[in-house]
Structures are given as C-alpha cells and as structure tokens.
Amino acid sequence: MxxxxxxxxxxxxxxxxxxxxxxxxxxxxxxxxxxxxxxxxxxxxxxxxxxxxxxxxxxxxxxxxxxxxxxxxxxxxxxxxxxxxxxxxxxxxxxxxxxxxxxxxxxxxxxxxxxxxxxVSATAVAAAAPAKKAAPKKEAAPKAAAPAGADDLTKLSGVGPALAKKLIEGGVTTFAQIAAWSEEDVAAFDEKLSFKGRIEREGWIEQAKELAKG
Incomplete structure (x- = not known):
C-alpha cells in the first residue's frame, strides 16, 4: 500500500x-x-x-x-x-x-x-505557552478622609475636592478656622496651596464667616 x-x-x-x-x-x-x-x-x-x-x-x-x-x-x-x-x-x-x-x-x-x-502561527505558540498570571491590581491610594465634625469646604468659591484635600491635610477642617485667619495665616496658606492671592480674590474669609453662622 x-x-x-x-x-x-x-x-x-x-x-x-x-x-x-x-x-x-x-x-x-x-x-x-x-x-x-x-x-x-x-x-x-x-x-x-x-x-x-x-x-x-x-x-x-x-x-x-x-x-x-x-x-x-x-x-x-x-x-x-x-x-x-x-x-x-x-x-x-x-x-x-x-x-x-x-x-x-x-x-x-x-x-x-x-x-x-x-x-507555526503566533496563535498556536501562544496557546502552547503556559498562561501568565495576571498581575495583581494596584489598590488605589486611600483618599484623605475628613475628620468627624468637619465642614464641607467645597462650599467655598473655587474649592474643589483636590483643594479641600490640601486644606484638610493642612489641618483646616471647619469654616470657623478660615473665618479666624489672620494676614499671616492667609500668606502661609497662599504658599501651601500654590494659589497666591486666591484666598483674597475669592473672599474665603467672608464666605467662611457666613457659612459658619448657619
């Protein structure tokens, strides 16, 4: 045969x-x-x-x-x-x-x-190769949580979540604290927040006084 x-x-x-x-x-x-x-x-x-x-x-x-x-x-x-x-x-x-x-x-x-x-196709080679383990997903960095009793600082004009986080990290958690800022405090936070003059332009202190009342 x-x-x-x-x-x-x-x-x-x-x-x-x-x-x-x-x-x-x-x-x-x-x-x-x-x-x-x-x-x-x-x-x-x-x-x-x-x-x-x-x-x-x-x-x-x-x-x-x-x-x-x-x-x-x-x-x-x-x-x-x-x-x-x-x-x-x-x-x-x-x-x-x-x-x-x-x-x-x-x-x-x-x-x-x-x-x-x-x-031999690339598909055949890939099928024959041992499966690679999926890399573990990186856990997202935990957000800075506002302490109990903190005010919602995003109510201030021009303050978003990122800026509110910076304020909390700087120890500012309430409107009463901002309302009591002195000129030295304003200058210090201008530097920390990298927004020189913004506190005065937006009128945060006046807004904070009103928000603290009510």
Missing amino acids: FAVMKTGGKQYKVQAGDTLRVEKLAADAGETIQFNDILMLGGETTVVGAPMVAGAGVQAEVIDQIKGEKLIHFVRRRRKHSSKRTKGHRQKLTLVKITEILASGADKTGVKAAIGAGS
Missing part, C-alpha cells in the same frame, strides 16, 4: 519503510508524527481525495533535523561595472522514516500532527 501526501508545499509518494527528507517540521528527533494531508491511497483499491482523503494519514518517526546541500546563488548585472553577487544557502530539512499508512481513523489516533516549522 502506498500514499501520496503533501507537506511543505510538495507531494511525496510513500510506503511503509521509506526514508525521506521533507521541509523542516516542528518536531524533535525520536518523535512520532502524522501527516494528515493525504491526496491519494493506492494498493488493491485506489482512493483519490477531493482534494484530501477523509480519515487517512501517514505516520512517521523523526530521525533528525538536517541541512540540505549547499546551493550557490550567483547574480551578475550587465552594464553595472561587472557587478556580481554570490550567496550560499543550505535548506533546513527533517529526515523522517515512514512507519504506517492509515486508510481511515487517522483523526482519532491522537498522534502529533506534522506541522512545518515556518508555518
């Missing part, structure tokens, strides 16, 4: 016991692999695929990863001052020995499929 299989863009007629060189496969020496692209089966009965023979397969043992003969690629350009280039190349190949031809049931054997080393 023989089979015509396809791998690496080429077709090979094989039977059990044959040794052949094919385009490099993603497999190690000693591994058993299975070619699943079978175009035809021959023997007592000939079966032609359309385009592949369903359920058929060819199993083989990987003997070694080798390189082909050195090929010389020579290029000479006319009228380019005798420009020429010589390059050498050795194709990477896999040496395999055919062990068995399966006319059916190849899709249920569980044997590793023969995949070209250059055709």
Whole structure:
C-alpha cells in the first residue's frame, strides 16, 4: 500500500519503510508524527481525495533535523561595472522514516500532527505557552478622609475636592478656622496651596464667616 501526501508545499509518494527528507517540521528527533494531508491511497483499491482523503494519514518517526546541500546563488548585472553577487544557502530539512499508512481513523489516533516549522502561527505558540498570571491590581491610594465634625469646604468659591484635600491635610477642617485667619495665616496658606492671592480674590474669609453662622 502506498500514499501520496503533501507537506511543505510538495507531494511525496510513500510506503511503509521509506526514508525521506521533507521541509523542516516542528518536531524533535525520536518523535512520532502524522501527516494528515493525504491526496491519494493506492494498493488493491485506489482512493483519490477531493482534494484530501477523509480519515487517512501517514505516520512517521523523526530521525533528525538536517541541512540540505549547499546551493550557490550567483547574480551578475550587465552594464553595472561587472557587478556580481554570490550567496550560499543550505535548506533546513527533517529526515523522517515512514512507519504506517492509515486508510481511515487517522483523526482519532491522537498522534502529533506534522506541522512545518515556518508555518507555526503566533496563535498556536501562544496557546502552547503556559498562561501568565495576571498581575495583581494596584489598590488605589486611600483618599484623605475628613475628620468627624468637619465642614464641607467645597462650599467655598473655587474649592474643589483636590483643594479641600490640601486644606484638610493642612489641618483646616471647619469654616470657623478660615473665618479666624489672620494676614499671616492667609500668606502661609497662599504658599501651601500654590494659589497666591486666591484666598483674597475669592473672599474665603467672608464666605467662611457666613457659612459658619448657619
């Protein structure tokens, strides 16, 4: 019995016991692999695929990863001052020995499929790689909580949550404190809040006096 299989863009007629060189496969020496692209089966009965023979397969043992003969690629350009280039190349190949031809049931054997080393997709590599543990989420820094009995400082003109936080961190938590500020206090907080002159422009002290009353 023989089979015509396809791998690496080429077709090979094989039977059990044959040794052949094919385009490099993603497999190690000693591994058993299975070619699943079978175009035809021959023997007592000939079966032609359309385009592949369903359920058929060819199993083989990987003997070694080798390189082909050195090929010389020579290029000479006319009228380019005798420009020429010589390059050498050795194709990477896999040496395999055919062990068995399966006319059916190849899709249920569980044997590793023969995949070209250059055709392994990034998706397949990612699926084979161990899953990375998700990095633990960083906990948000706790907001500066206003102490019990503190006033809502955001009621002052121009004071938002960020500015209120700075005031609380500076020890100011009530309207009564702001209402009692002296000129020295105003100057000190101008520097701390990096808004020089804003306290007077917005009239925080007057606003604080009114808010403290009621």
